[in-house]
Amino acid sequence: MEYIKVKWLHDFPEEPKLLYSEIDAERNEIRKVEIFKDGTMGYAAKNICFRSGLAGCAMPTVSEIAEDGQFKPELISREEFLEIWQKAAPSQFGGDDG
Numbered sequence: 593m594e595y596i597k598v599k600w601l602h603d604f605p606e607e608p609k610l611l612y613s614e615i616d617a618e619r620n621e622i623r624k625v626e627i628f629k630d631g632t633m634g635y636a637a638k639n640i641c642f643r644s645g646l647a648g649c650a651m652p653t654v655s656e657i658a659e660d661g662q663f664k665p666e667l668i669s670r671e672e673f674l675e676i677w678q679k680a681a682p683s684q685f686g687g688d689d690g
Contacts, residue, residue: 593622595673596654599664605629608644612668612676619650623673625680633680640681 594615600608608626616622626634626644634643657665 593617593670595668595670596651596657597666597668597672598657601662601664608634612673613647613651614673614677615651619653621646621651623677625673625676627676627680635677635680637681 596613596615598611598613600611602609608628610627612625612627613621614623621636623637624635624644624646628634628643632643635641636644636646638646654665654667657663
């Protein structure tokens with residue numbers, strides 16, 4: 593698995609500012625958390641979604657994402673992803689297995 597955090601530099605009030613993704617070996621998103629300017633969070637996994645959705649295609653690499661200047665991606669640890677996932681998702685979805 594790979595875990596990434598992406599800062600999205602924009603002024604769209606309805607779009608998230610931070611995106612966290614858990615990505616499998618085929619580069620499919622398994623889980624995602626989005627954080628909006630007002631601090632609200634959205635989340636998505638295989639069978640759940642709230643103010644978010646999983647990408648329907650393979651995710652680009654961190655270096656590919658960074659080629660677009662409006663995105664500032666970085667690799668993060670599994671622990672960092674799980675911490676934000678547990679804050680965003682309701683307790684019944686808060687475990688580390690999605």
